[in-house]
Amino acid sequence: MTRSPATPLPSPEERRRLRESRSLTQAQLAKRIGVSRETVRAWESGRGTPRGRKREAYAKLLTATPAPAPAGRPGRSGRPRRSERPGRPFEHPDLPDLPDLLDSLDHPGRSERPEPAPAPSGRVGGDPSALTPAQAFDALYAFCAPALVRQAYLLSGRRGLARESVERAFQLAWDRWPEVARDRDPAGWVRAAAHEWALSPWHRLRPRHRRPEPPPSEPAERELLDVLLLLPPPYRRTLVLHDGVGLDLPEIAAETEASTRAAVSRLLHAHEIVADRLPELSDPRVLHERLTELASCEHLRSAEPPEVRDGSERRARFWTRAVVAFTVALIGVTAFTLVTAPTRYDPPPLPGETVQGVPPQMAPGPLSERKRELRSKLRKELQHGPQRLAPQPR
Structure with a gap:
């Protein structure tokens, strides 16, 4: 039995260029193939490769003749409902999808795309080259913050910490906005930062986190939250990303900085623990619905x-x-030390010693009669010296 050769695909950079030349967004391409938008993003970044029929459909869409560009962006009436979008839970129901202007901030001069109509002030849309950094940041925050607060609540079980994690992640993104704006997935960048802050083990040392948080009012939601908090942090994060956010295992491995095999092992162990504690959640669809209900039960507001x-x-x-x-204080201390420091070395004085009895007389005193005679005798014999004894032979 012979296996048919796989359909050849262009490089990841060429895949994105071909998609953009046909005026297709990642969401539109994913809908035509039947996969999630994150999967298409992984294919274009080189983190994943399609296989089987999806590979053939993907190659056919990329090599097809470009269709004429539409007159403008479709309105909100043409978008699928929240329940019809796979892999996109915990979203704000009143917000549209993140526009392509955030994905294309690193290509503001693209001529293939039609020029969209100007958007009113405060709305997500418009030409990306006309957006200021603050407007682009506000668009990203308005799209991601409500969902990230709910995800952080599932990871930490604390309402205040969930909001703080999202704010801290976006503050870090604003500090590094040139890097985040040109990232292929700015929403994923902020999500990874928020999840890491929510799962930081140092929060347990804070005084306000030593007191227990009021649990959810519904017993079923309280049981699910207790089971989630029993999971180790890596297992909990993998479960939320897979069954809550809807990411694929390669994407989860890349976001959590682990191998795909480790992500699979964490997900399997997490499913076993949840199914052991709550058997009715052994079905992934039921688990997904319960996670969505638990994330939506709390009225969590973002700043x-x-x-x-x-x-x-x-x-x-x-x-x-x-x-x-600190630098000025260090310079001042250094200058003061250089001015007041001694220029030569003075050895410290030796410590004193205890003397027992009367010390011997060291200085010469008056000579006695005997010493005077000895001195005069020595002076006379200095020239000739005393008589010497010489040995005589026998």
Whole structure:
């Protein structure tokens, strides 16, 4: 039995260029093939490769004749409902998908795309080259923050920590905004930072985190949250990313900085523990629905984008002033040391010793009669010296 050769595919960079030349977004291409948007992003970044019929359909769409560009972006009426979008739980129901302007901030001068109509102030849309950094950041925050707060709540079980994790992640993103804006997946960048902050083991040392958090009101949701908190942090994060966010295992491995085999092992052990504690959640679909209900039961609100940006700038100013003050103090201490330091070495005085009895007389005193005679005798014999004895032969 012979196996048919796989359909050849272009390089990851060429895949993205071909998709953009046909005026297709990642979401539109994923819908035509029947996969999630994250899977298409993994194919274009080189982290994954399609196989089987999906590979043939993907290659056919890339090599097909480009269709005429549409007159503008479709309105919200043409979008699928929240329940019809696979792999996109924990989203805000009133927000549209993240537009391609955030994915294409590193290509503002693209001529293949049609020029969209100007969007009203405060709405997500418009030409990416006309957006200021603050507007692009606000668009990313408005799209990701509500979902990330719910995910952080599932990871930590604390409402205040969930909001703090999201704010801290976006403050870090605003500090590194040129890097985040040109990233292939800015939403994934912020999500990874928020999850790491929510699962940090140092929070247990904070006084306010030593007190237990009020549990959810529903018994079923309380049981599910207790089971999630019993899982080790890596298992819990893998479970939320796979059954909650809808990421594939290679993407989870890349985001958690682990191998695909480790991600598979963590997911299997997490499913075993959850099914052992709650047998009705052995079905992945039921688990997905219960995770969505648990994430949506709490009325978790995120801060406004200007408040997050101001907090990031205040933190940056504080640390800048702290570093400047420390540097000035170090220079002052160094200068004072150089001015007051001695230029030669003075040995310390030796410690005194205890003397027993009367010390011997060291200085010469008056000579006695005998010493005077001895002195005169020595003076006379200095020239000739005493008589010497010479040996005589026998």
